[in-house]
Amino acid sequence: MPATYHFQTVKHLVHGAGSLDQLSAKLELLDTPVTRVVLVTQNAMHRLGVTERVIAQLQAANISVHMLDNVEIEPTLENIERVFREDVAPHAPDALIAIGGGSVLDAAKLFAVMLTNDTPLRDLLGIDKVKFPGKPMVLVPTTSGTGSEVTPNAIVTLPDEELKIGVVSRHLLPTLVLLDALLTLSLPKPITAATGMDAFTHSLESFISTKANPVSDAFALESMRLISGSIVTAYEHPDHIEARGDMLLGSMYGGLALTAAGTAAVHALAYPLGGKFHVTHGVANAMLLPHVMAFNLDSCAPRLKRAACACGVAQPTDSDDVAAHKLIAQISQWTQRLNIPQNLREFGVGEEHLADMAVAASKVTRLMANNPKPLTLAEIEQLYRCLLP
Numbered sequence: 001m002p003a004t005y006h007f008q009t010v011k012h013l014v015h016g017a018g019s020l021d022q023l024s025a026k027l028e029l030l031d032t033p034v035t036r037v038v039l040v041t042q043n044a045m046h047r048l049g050v051t052e053r054v055i056a057q058l059q060a061a062n063i064s065v066h067m068l069d070n071v072e073i074e075p076t077l078e079n080i081e082r083v084f085r086e087d088v089a090p091h092a093p094d095a096l097i098a099i100g101g102g103s104v105l106d107a108a109k110l111f112a113v114m115l116t117n118d119t120p121l122r123d124l125l126g127i128d129k130v131k132f133p134g135k136p137m138v139l140v141p142t143t144s145g146t147g148s149e150v151t152p153n154a155i156v157t158l159p160d161e162e163l164k165i166g167v168v169s170r171h172l173l174p175t176l177v178l179l180d181a182l183l184t185l186s187l188p189k190p191i192t193a194a195t196g197m198d199a200f201t202h203s204l205e206s207f208i209s210t211k212a213n214p215v216s217d218a219f220a221l222e223s224m225r226l227i228s229g230s231i232v233t234a235y236e237h238p239d240h241i242e243a244r245g246d247m248l249l250g251s252m253y254g255g256l257a258l259t260a261a262g263t264a265a266v267h268a269l270a271y272p273l274g275g276k277f278h279v280t281h282g283v284a285n286a287m288l289l290p291h292v293m294a295f296n297l298d299s300c301a302p303r304l305k306r307a308a309c310a311c312g313v314a315q316p317t318d319s320d321d322v323a324a325h326k327l328i329a330q331i332s333q334w335t336q337r338l339n340i341p342q343n344l345r346e347f348g349v350g351e352e353h354l355a356d357m358a359v360a361a362s363k364v365t366r367l368m369a370n371n372p373k374p375l376t377l378a379e380i381e382q383l384y385r386c387l388l389p
Contacts, residue, residue, distance in 0.1 A: 005213035007260045008170055009150050015179040015249070017241065020140060023054060023097070023178060024061040030095055030136040030175050038088050039067040040098040040108040045142070048186055050099060066091040071107040074164075074274060074281070076157045080107055081121055084114050095136040099183075101195070102146030102281075105139050106154035109172040112137050121167075125156070127366065130169035137174035142183045144234070144247035145195020145282055147202055147255020149177045155281075162276035163360055179252060181245040189235055193338035194282030196231040196247055200224060200331075201285040202254035204293070205263040207307055208300045209370040216261035219253045221310045226250035228311035228330075235338050264371040266292045268364035269383060272357040277347045286340045290331045291386040297324050299373040304328075344387040351388060354381045 012029045014022060027034050037058065045051045051067060058065050068087040072079045088096075088111045098108030112134030114121060124130055139149040148154070152172045157164050187195075203223035206216050230246035237243065269292065270284035279287075297304060304324035308314035313330045314323035335342065349357075358380035362368065368375065375383075 005211070005215060005260065007215045008152070008173065009256055009259060010174050010177050012176045013150070013179065014177070017180060017182050017245065019178045020050070020054070020180045020183065021057070023138065023140075024057040024063070026176055026178070027061070027063075027095070027138070030138070032094060032136055034063060034094045034136075036064045036091065036093050037066070038091055038093040038096050038111070039065050040071060040096060040100070040104055040111065041067065041069050042071070042100040042104055043069055044186070045069075045099055050183065054097070054099065066093070071104055073103055074157050074278065075103050075107055076159055077121055080110050080156055083107070084111050089115065093135060095138065097138045097140070099140040099142060101141070101143040101191075102148045102155075105141060105146065105148040106156075108137055108139065109134070109148075109154045109174070110156070110167065113169070113171050121156075124167045124169075125165050127168045130167065130171045133171045138176045138178065139174045140178045140180065140183070141248070141251070143187060143191060143195040144184055144244070144251040145198040147199060147251050147258065149174065149179075150252055150255040151259045157275055159275070162272065164271040164274045164281075166366075168366075179248055181241060181248045184244045184248055185239055185241070187238065189238065190339070192235050192238065193340055194280055194286065195251070196227060196234065196282075197286035197289070197335065197338065197340065198282035199247070199251040199254040200227045200231070201266055201289050202258045202263060203227070203250075204289070204307055205266055205370070206254070206257035206261040208296060208303045208372050209261040209264050210372060211261045211370055212303075213260060216257045219260065220257035221306070223250045223253035223257060224307055225310045225312075226253065228313070231334065232337060262367065262370045264367055265296075265375060268367040268371075269361045269380065271364055272360040273344070273347070273349070275360070276353075276357070277344075277349055279347050283340055286335050287342060287344070287387055288383065290328050290335070291383050293324075293328050293331065295375075295379065295383060296371065296373050297321070297328070342387065343389055344384065349384075349388065351385070354384045357384055
């Protein structure tokens with residue numbers, strides 16, 4: 001555990017079913033006059049009537065709205081730049097509002113700082129390269145997975161490098177977050193599964209991270225407790241509002257945990273799968289999680305035991321190793337019950353790809369450095385090979 005640690009998060013967070021209806025009233029928390037906004041969203045929000053409700057709210061408050069829904073599901077750097085150039089910059093918004101999944105929220109974060117920083121987006125990739133605060137943001141997540149609404153991170157895909165990479169800056173933190181579980185009731189089951197396991201991965205990796213600290217531990221343990229108790233119910237009973245609410249809170253706590261401690265090897269290995277083979281981020285994390293934890297076990301068994309106890313799958317009287325194995329077994333059972341793929345061949349991955357993928361994953365040093373156990377290229381290849389039955 002580091003001798004000192006730093007934590008920073010959003011300025012205002014509003015939680016509760018139906019809280020989206022308070023959006024226009026809560027804009028006063030942005031501490032700046034708002035007369036023009038860009039609303040970043042996705043097609044599903046149109047079909048559900050959410051954007052219509054939001055636009056009506058804003059227009060009733062005499063706020064001009066430009067809506068865009070052309071951010072890709074796994075946005076590339078080029079997609080972000082094009083949408084910014086064509087749909088964001090010309091409207092010179094006072095603030096940005098994003099309602100959607102992690103890609104939508106990440107895009108809005110990038111748009112906000114691109115409006116106030118002349119630096120090309122590619123030059124912002126990495127840590128602390130954003131010089132100036134962005135325009136105020138309101139983020140409203142509609143999935144229970146990324147925790148993007150409370151993190152200083154935004155992920156983009158670089159097709160030319162077959163990799164995903166992040167912009168990490170305190171200036172990506174929004175001013176206001178609304179957590180409304182009603183917006184997650186319509187999530188399709190595959191998205192519920194993938195995003196839910198993504199959130200659990202955030203928490204577990206943050207808990208075993210070399211940068212784990214008392215702040216991240218508190219958020220990570222509560223996140224794992226909430227998610228472990230609700231993910232199957234949310235998947236099998238999509239309209240269960242209590243389970244959906246616990247998943248949304250668990251996801252948010254996971255975002256706070258990774259903000260304070262960072263994720264590790266699971267995420268590093270997932271990035272080449274998304275960049276080259278277009279495996280969605282949550283699915284990639286869920287597939288890799290039990291195998292990476294089994295690899296890490298001998299270096300963090302006491303931590304895995306604490307996580308297992310928080311999830312209710314182990315008892316304090318269990319040995320560290322027994323409890324850790326129970327947790328890994330539970331993760332594998334979840335992925336099966338949630339129908340998450342377990343074979344990378346389904347995505348076109350073959351043995352011949354493993355060496356290049358291992359090199360790409362090893363270059364994600366920002367995350368690899370957080371893993372409690374170093375990985376050689378051969379060990380990374382073997383972890384991928386576990387998913388090539």
